[in-house]
Amino acid sequence: MENSSNPRIKKIQKNTRLTVHFLGSNPDPSFAKLKTIFSKISFINISEEKESAVFLATYLDHSIKITSNHPLIDLQPVILPDSIQLLANFFKDYQHYFCNKVTTASFQSFTPLVIRQHKTLDHHIKKIEFNILKNKTYQVESIKNMIMDKIEVKKFLSKCITIDDLPLHILKLHQFKNYKTCQILIHEKGNTAAESLFLSKGQTLVTSKILVTQFNKIHTIIKKSKTKLFNQTQLLNNDLGVRGTFLAREINLSKHSIIIVVSRNDFFPATLLEQEFFQEIIKNITLVLNNLLLEYLSQKKNKLFKLGLQHLDIPFEICDSHHQVFFSNALIDTLEYTHQDIIDANYILRYSPYCDINYSSDLYHFQRISLLGELLNTLRHELNNPLFGLKLTADLLIEDSSSEDFKETLGDISTNCQRCQNIITNFSLLYKNQDTLIDLNLYKLLKETLVLTKSETRGIEKEIVFSNSLSKEDFTIKTNPTWLAQIIFNFIINSAQAIRLSTPALANQKITITVTNQYLDTQSFLVISVTDTGPGIQKELIEKIFQPFITTKKEGTGLGLSICNYLTTKLGGKIFFSNNIPLPGATFSIELPMNDLNKIS
Amino acid sequence: MNILLVEDELLLQKSLKKLLEKKGATVKVTTSGREAINLLLNENFNRIVCDLMLQDISGFNVIEEAKKKYTLLEISNLFIIMTAYSSKQVLDKADTYGCKVISKPFEDINHTLSLFIEGGLNYE
Structure with a gap:
């Protein structure tokens, strides 16, 4: 044979x-x-x-x-x-x-x-x-x-512009004139769901999602079959919309797996000719299908990319080779360029941080600040424990020791441990975002804030002055200690740094914190000022001193005063500054409204 | 009074042992959570004072293991948790065991010591 x-x-x-x-x-x-x-x-x-x-x-x-x-x-x-x-x-x-x-x-x-x-x-x-x-x-x-000749194939393929059209065009082929349904399952590799396009002749296309596990099950069965001819006893799956016998074929593309199913919805198996034709049509559409899907993917990617660019926190512009701006995420109207244009051409991505100075945010700086907060928190926990152990042990040893010398030294150790703990606690309080107002002794708060600035203000004379009507011991206000301390802290640090930058001789330098009570009409205000003997503020800086990222310091973030401005507003107050003419130096002040609610004494 | 003290900060461990012994308690110490589990399963203690952040495992793991030997009610009376991280999550979790939580550093050392010896029932 x-x-x-x-x-x-x-x-x-x-x-x-x-x-x-x-x-x-x-x-x-x-x-x-x-x-x-x-x-x-x-x-x-x-x-x-x-x-x-x-x-x-x-x-x-x-x-x-x-x-x-x-x-x-x-x-x-x-x-x-x-x-x-x-x-x-x-x-x-x-x-x-x-x-x-x-x-x-x-x-x-x-x-x-x-x-x-x-x-x-x-x-x-x-x-x-x-x-x-x-x-x-x-x-x-x-x-x-x-048999499809070349012209017919070309005609067929040119009709398929989108994937959604494909089932319709397959069913329209005269070779499939008796076929009732066509289903295409598309799985984009890496996705958890596959897409199903199901078309019954004379009805509209039904799209749905199916689980990738189901997809894989169907895919495996079809892949194993030689004839690609199935009936429901071999492959019964809710996700397949066909009935009776059907032809199915899997296609593997670079980024997708695809299953194509056609059926007459009856129980007569497809003839050998139909099977062969099915194989042939699959062969013909594989290439065009891949192109369609890749195009679709890149469109999706571009859309996402564009969306991402538009919502990016960092303002930027894209220029063409003639330095003409055509895309800017700060502008509402963007010129009509498609995304591919942006990618294809050698455009320059230009970072423009100051297109809207009041709202622009420098991610890098804010990241640094928030990192500092986290770091402080960790530091507090990691240092508190050993410091506590040290203090406790020192205290114990004092009791056991008979030598006065030892006792004194151990006492110093204990006191200093306590001081370290206080500093850490105060520091982390500074970075804690507390919205609560508490009654506090202003003098005590100012003194504690001064302790925190110790390394910066070393060698510079400091003084806290309360106006006559106010008592250092008893004057209490209701406010947010964290915010207030941070404002004063920044003022002092700025003053100290300005002094240090201008002169190495610190003997005659001084930072004065003044607290006064002022009345305007019936309203009472509390004014806290920090005055220094430094070089004062340069004329050109006066306009933009509270703007973020304006700094005179090499290592500065330019955020200190802008944070002060922000916090003062949150406290309901005003912030202002002046040069001490004719004296040297500058004065920074905050004015807080005082009323029965926040004034205790 | 038999106390098991689980604390990995050695100075603190030493001081607390000394202070508790001064108050007349017998104190066994360990820095390791696993060792603590061994000790509590094989010996009997009237109190287990346990730090949360240990080098090997968490203080909560120690309590979980203690469930093999003690009922929940016994655990709530037996254990006192010490921590430098008294966040809300920690407090909530401690609450599920009914245990007292002491923040480090202690606000009042004598109060804390008597709490360790007399138990957490009268403590707010």
Whole structure:
């Protein structure tokens, strides 16, 4: 019997079909004979365009070349010795016919190639001959119909502009005219859900999501199948909308896995022809599908990217090569450039931090500040514990010790441990965002704040002055200690740094904190001022001194005074400053409204 | 009075041991949470004072292991938690065991010591 593993057989089978196809439905009496002969000739050459097959035969020392169009040809030439004789006879008989019809084909010198394995091949040819003779005309026609030529493929592919259209176009193919449903499952690799496009003829497209686990289950079953022909007993899944038997095929693309299912929704299995056609159409759409999906992905990516750019906290502009700004996330109207333009062209991304100075935020600085807060918190916890142990041990040893000298030293250790703890606690309080108002002794708060500035103000004289009507011991206000301390802290640090920058001789330098009570109409105000003997404020800075990131210091963040401004506003007060003309230095003050609610004493 | 003190800050551990012994308690100490679990399962203590942030495991892990031996009611009376991180989450979690939580540094050392010895029931 036929050796089906021989690859050549399959080729010849295709070949025979081609022959029939070529001959078409010509009712000429020569048809049967010609068919027989051509099936024996089996000599096919492929033209350069690979779109047509060329049949060659010799007649009267000429070779006859007959061209047949078919896109699927991929055959090697084979010629059998006895077919030459047959052909010769045929041409002799039908010389007349050929003279009229085929002589338009080219004639050229030709030396027939004889294949040695004539015996085996002859056997196959006989089989094929038998098959062909069995073929009826309508079958020939249906085969013809099932084959997509290049133009048809092109037409089909050009119709598919989006993926959503694909099921409709598949069902519209005349080869699938009896098919009722088409479903396409698309899984973008890495996603947890796959997309399902389901179309029933005459209805609208239904899109839905299915779980990737379900998708993979279906995918595996389809992949394992050789015929790609299924019925519900093999593959019953709620996510598949088909009924009865159906054809399904999986496609693996670079970024997607796809399953295509078509069904007539009945229980008759697809014919072999339909199966073959299905495979062919899948082959044809694979490429276009990949392009469609990748395009879709890049559109999605661009959309997200653009959205991300527009909402980015850092203001920036994109310029083209002529330094013309065409995209800026600070502007409402952006010029009409597509995203691809931005990516494709060599545009310059320009960072523009000051396009709106009042609201611009420098992420880097704020990150640093919030990091500092976190760091302080960690430090507090990590240092508190050992300090507590140290203090406790020192206290214990004092009791055990008999030497006064030891006791004194141990006492110092204990006191200093306590001081360290206090500093840490105060520092972390500064960074705690407490919204609560508490009654506090202002003098005590100012003194504690001064302790915190000790390293910066070292060597500089400091004084806290309360106006006559106010008592240092008893004057209490209701306010937010964290905010107030931070404002005063920043003032003092600024003063100290300004003094240090201007002179190395600190002996005559002084920072004075003054607290006074003022009345304006019926309203009472508390004014806290920090006065220094430094160089004062430069004229050009006066305008923008509270703006963030304006700094005179090399290591400064430029945030200190802008934070002070912000916190003073939160306390309901006002902030102001002046140079101490004619004296040197500057004074920074805050004015807080005092009323019965926040004034205790 | 048998007290197990689990604290990895050595100076603190030493001082507390000394102070508690002065008050007449027998104190066993460890820096390791795992060792604490071993000790509490094999010996009997009237009080277990346990730091939360230990080098190996958390104080809450120690309490979890103690469930093998004690009922929840016993645990709430037996354990006192010490911590330098008295955040709300920590307090809430301690509450599920019904244990007292002492913040470090102690506000009043004598009060804390008597609490360790007399138990947390009368403590607000």
